[in-house]
Amino acid sequence: xxxxxxxxxxRNLQIGATVYPPDAKPHDIEIxxxxxxxxxxxxxLGLIGESGAGKSTIGLASLAYGRGxxxxxxxxxxxxxxxxxxxxxxxxxxxxxxxxxxxxxxAAAAFNPAHRLMDQVIEAAREHSGESKAVLTQRAVALxxxxxxxxxxxIGDRYPHQVSGGQLQRIMTAMALCSEPDLIVFDEPTTxxxxxxxxxVLAAIRNAIKQTGVxxxxxxxxLAVVAQIADEMMVLRNGLVVEHGTxxxxxxxxxxxxxxxxxxxxxxxHPQATDTQKPLLEVNHITASYPGSPEPVLRDVSVQLQPxxxxxxxxESGSGKSTLARVITGxxxxxxxxxxxxxxxxxxxxxxxxxxxxxxxxxxxxxxxVAMNPRQTVRTxxxxxxxxxxxxxxxxxxxxIHELLESIELGPEYADRYPAELSGGQKQRVCIARALxxxxxxxxxxxxxxxxxxxxxxxxxxxxxxxxxREQVAYLFVTHDxxxxxxxxxxxxxxxxxxxxxxGPKSEVLSPPFDxxxxxxxSSVPEMQVGWLDNVIANRRMExxxx
Amino acid sequence: MPQLLKLIAQRIALGVLLLLxxxxxxxxxxxxxxxxxxxxxxxxxxxxxxxxxxxxxxGLNEPAVKRYFSxxxxxxxxxxxxxxxxxxxxxxxxxxxxxxxxxxxxVAALVSVxxxxxxxxxxVRYRNRWPDKLISGSTLAFISLxxxxxxxLLIYFVAxxxxxxxxxxxxxxxxxxxxxxxAVALPATTLTLVVLAHMMRMTRAAILNVMQSAYIETAELxxxxxxxxxxxxxxxxxxxxxxxxxMLNLAYxxxxxxxxxxxxxxxxxxxxxxxxxxxxDVPVVQACGLVFAAFYIFLNMAADIISIISNPRLRxxx
Numbered sequence: 001x002x003x004x005x006x007x008x009x010x011r012n013l014q015i016g017a018t019v020y021p022p023d024a025k026p027h028d029i030e031i032x033x034x035x036x037x038x039x040x041x042x043x044x045l046g047l048i049g050e051s052g053a054g055k056s057t058i059g060l061a062s063l064a065y066g067r068g069x070x071x072x073x074x075x076x077x078x079x080x081x082x083x084x085x086x087x088x089x090x091x092x093x094x095x096x097x098x099x100x101x102x103x104x105x106x107a108a109a110a111f112n113p114a115h116r117l118m119d120q121v122i123e124a125a126r127e128h129s130g131e132s133k134a135v136l137t138q139r140a141v142a143l144x145x146x147x148x149x150x151x152x153x154x155i156g157d158r159y160p161h162q163v164s165g166g167q168l169q170r171i172m173t174a175m176a177l178c179s180e181p182d183l184i185v186f187d188e189p190t191t192x193x194x195x196x197x198x199x200x201v202l203a204a205i206r207n208a209i210k211q212t213g214v215x216x217x218x219x220x221x222x223l224a225v226v227a228q229i230a231d232e233m234m235v236l237r238n239g240l241v242v243e244h245g246t247x248x249x250x251x252x253x254x255x256x257x258x259x260x261x262x263x264x265x266x267x268x269x270h271p272q273a274t275d276t277q278k279p280l281l282e283v284n285h286i287t288a289s290y291p292g293s294p295e296p297v298l299r300d301v302s303v304q305l306q307p308x309x310x311x312x313x314x315x316e317s318g319s320g321k322s323t324l325a326r327v328i329t330g331x332x333x334x335x336x337x338x339x340x341x342x343x344x345x346x347x348x349x350x351x352x353x354x355x356x357x358x359x360x361x362x363x364x365x366x367x368x369x370v371a372m373n374p375r376q377t378v379r380t381x382x383x384x385x386x387x388x389x390x391x392x393x394x395x396x397x398x399x400x401i402h403e404l405l406e407s408i409e410l411g412p413e414y415a416d417r418y419p420a421e422l423s424g425g426q427k428q429r430v431c432i433a434r435a436l437x438x439x440x441x442x443x444x445x446x447x448x449x450x451x452x453x454x455x456x457x458x459x460x461x462x463x464x465x466x467x468x469x470r471e472q473v474a475y476l477f478v479t480h481d482x483x484x485x486x487x488x489x490x491x492x493x494x495x496x497x498x499x500x501x502x503x504g505p506k507s508e509v510l511s512p513p514f515d516x517x518x519x520x521x522x523s524s525v526p527e528m529q530v531g532w533l534d535n536v537i538a539n540r541r542m543e544x545x546x547x
Numbered sequence: 548m549p550q551l552l553k554l555i556a557q558r559i560a561l562g563v564l565l566l567l568x569x570x571x572x573x574x575x576x577x578x579x580x581x582x583x584x585x586x587x588x589x590x591x592x593x594x595x596x597x598x599x600x601x602x603x604x605x606g607l608n609e610p611a612v613k614r615y616f617s618x619x620x621x622x623x624x625x626x627x628x629x630x631x632x633x634x635x636x637x638x639x640x641x642x643x644x645x646x647x648x649x650x651x652x653x654v655a656a657l658v659s660v661x662x663x664x665x666x667x668x669x670x671v672r673y674r675n676r677w678p679d680k681l682i683s684g685s686t687l688a689f690i691s692l693x694x695x696x697x698x699x700l701l702i703y704f705v706a707x708x709x710x711x712x713x714x715x716x717x718x719x720x721x722x723x724x725x726x727x728x729x730a731v732a733l734p735a736t737t738l739t740l741v742v743l744a745h746m747m748r749m750t751r752a753a754i755l756n757v758m759q760s761a762y763i764e765t766a767e768l769x770x771x772x773x774x775x776x777x778x779x780x781x782x783x784x785x786x787x788x789x790x791x792x793x794m795l796n797l798a799y800x801x802x803x804x805x806x807x808x809x810x811x812x813x814x815x816x817x818x819x820x821x822x823x824x825x826x827x828d829v830p831v832v833q834a835c836g837l838v839f840a841a842f843y844i845f846l847n848m849a850a851d852i853i854s855i856i857s858n859p860r861l862r863x864x865x
Contacts, residue, residue: 063768097769109761113859114783124769159859 006038007080007182007215008062014074015057015066015239031057031070032239041182044209044216046230046247048223048262050453051424053236055219059185061085062217063100064092080182097124101176105188107168111160118156121175128179136178143174146211147204166197170204177208184209186218190225194316194480195524202228202526203537221453223262224526227251228533235259248530263528265454268461268487272506273309278343280474281305281328281442286337288327297323298334299498305491307441308472312485312506314521315495321478324495325444328476329363341442359389362435366447368427372419378405378430379415385437404433407470408463425456429463436467446478461487482525486510494518551861555852562848569840570622574615576836577829605631618830622837628830630823637834640819645838647718648808648815651731652800655738660793663743667750667789668777671758674751683751686744698737698810705733716811734811738804742796749792753785760784787854794850802839 015032032054039045047055061072064084076083084095096102101124104110111120122136129136137156144152147170160168169189176184189205190198206229209216220226226233226247233250235242235258243256254260283303289296298320305311315321326332328339330350339346341360347353365371372381382401386392392400402412408429419427428448435443445464449457465488468475479485485492485506492509494502496517502509514522523536585601586593602608621628627637666686670679689697706714712732722730757763758781766780805817812818816835823831855861 060768065768067764093770093772095770096767097771102765102768104761104765106761110765112762112766112780112784114780114857123771127769127771159863161860162863162865 007041008039009078010037012036012075016073017070030239035241037234039215042213042215044218044230046226046233047217047219048226048233049236050221054239055236056187059187059217059219062185063096098128098179099181100183101179101181103172103176103186103189106192107172108165113160117158117171121178125179140174140178143177147174147208166193166201169201173205173208177212183215186216188220196520199524224528227530251530265458270465270488273490277306279304280307282340284338286327286334288332288334297498301500303493305474307474309490310475310477310488312477312489312492314479314485316480319495320498321495322446325446325478359438360441362438362440363444364431364435364448366451368431371431374419377416377418382433382437389438404437408433424452428460442474444476449484550864554855558848558851562844565844566841570837573833573836577833578611627834630828630831632826632828637831644816644819648801651734654731654735655800656797659739659742663746664750667747670751671754671777672773686747689740690744694737694741695806695810697740698807701733701737716813734807734813737807738800746793746796750789753788754781757781757784786857790853791850794846798843798846801842
């Protein structure tokens, strides 16, 4: 063994899996194709890439684990100089949960709903260290405290469903730290959180890493987030290393085109439309609640949207933004208020709307996957509204389908494919074409880019902007992502706890003076610069000291 | 907690309501059978006068609704009536029979339920390998054979050839516990083999379903052993579906043992019911039907309540 070895050395790692396509023979694919890196003790390496880049697969390989049918086919993973890939099952079990720990993306799913949090937090340490329950419980409470959890003494007595998502993610970090490991693999630990929660969890994780001196692999698709935490970054694409360097170098002077594209993502410019016309959509004093719950989800919400403009409704989970979309489409009847379209009131419930009302108002959803029937071809999916609204058949219908495919930048050969044969971005394009097929005046876009990788999402946003110019369609854009809002909106409504807290043209809403919530929201969006997190936290400390 | 109690109270109220509905159905069912007890007691050659007299003595001329309520009133006071054929008090006749049936069912349940759970977990531990296939294959083979066939096989090999246990499961009051146990060994084994497969396969399927969850991956990445993962992390989340199937099978052990009781000449409820059906002894049939229905409803209700309690979201609300 060399002297001064790194904690983790990955040498020419190759990982594969067998795929079973619907109408082809099963075949092997390579997920990771010869990746090598060193991670010294106490350092943090960020693994960056889009979905399918192999970053999670590499992270799990450092626990000698392959998710699903994934197989490690070659290379070495040396932990403290030992190749764990050649260890026996028992030795591997001895590494997991003691030397290397894992923090998953969705803590809500990764905690067992049947057991108390404390039992789960100390479980791995009890299994491997032989320390007593009392000692470990004490250690866990100390970790809860240092991670900024409320009631550190008693929060461990609760069940996973009794704490919030941001708290669960911190408890999961405590669970990893409780074994006092050499290495922690963080797999997108803040991706599922709201931005204002993300910043706290991010700060807690970073402090914990600093205090304990544990080494970490930090996996994320969000370059701006990793930049706040990692010493080094490795950009991956299709299982290959694109670029590996210090965080400073990657963010400030990326050497590769792909890295540059990632750094410059969301640089779409959209001049704010300022012309004033008669509004297309008027939402007047809507109050709504779900059946069986007295608490209103929307309270006195009023917004307007002009033809061919984009209104972004922005807020965090539970703010009522999706409920507003449901009220406008007629899926949920409001208890008070009205929705007017082209100056005439729309029926509150779906059954009372005419076919033309339905045609004028189309919807695109977050999960393109489940918004399409997997047993129908693209032709059937796009063709259905053509027949339903315009009675098109035969040649006319085919011609229109091809026009629509062209407008979403897909070739005519896509008409006969099934959804399963399309990529995530292509599926969302087909959903856009389906909405366009009805020639609507308004399309409601419900988080249409949040399930997509940043570069793909950019493509979808550009497409939507082009289509708006050509077809003069208005968008009501429901999103939690401020970057998306900046890119596409003409006017913005910020929602918080069922109310519109700020509403107006983009230039006004995004310029100071801010109300408290909008300020918190805007300042929580990670920026693509090293040291951003430090600045924000320092600013917030100063403000709270000043008050 | 109040939500949990409310749900449980709802289940119990529903159970009581269901039992009442079943009592109406049983009464109506025996009402619309052709012929009546007087006819069957006196036989084909009875004179119309004798029939009329007997009907008046037995109270068969009263309107059905009135007879139902007086029957129900009696039931609520623990009076199941008297058997028409021999005038014996039904409650005391059923008492010892029911005890025998419950004894047999309990022995079979105490063996089969833990065995099914353990085999199910082992099948998951070694899924798609030979122990899994052996467990699935053999339990499936036993459920595919008719129970009377298994019964006779056991009698032939274990009782006749090996002579370990008696072939006839005669029990009487003065028997000691171990003598009783030895007497019911073969019928209990038969029942165990009959109900094992269903419970074991449900355990396997329910746990395999849970094994897809993200928290199982968390447990694997903590370096826990496979059996610990199955027992500690998967099983507690699979309780609800398993309990439902277990209770259905427990109900079968009490309600569906007629064939096994006949084969082993075991003096339980099944035999008692069959005897009196053939004699058209309506009060006995009604009483037995109601006892069986009560067990069925009670066990399913218990399954529901255990499923509710096993859900931590209901047990510990926010």
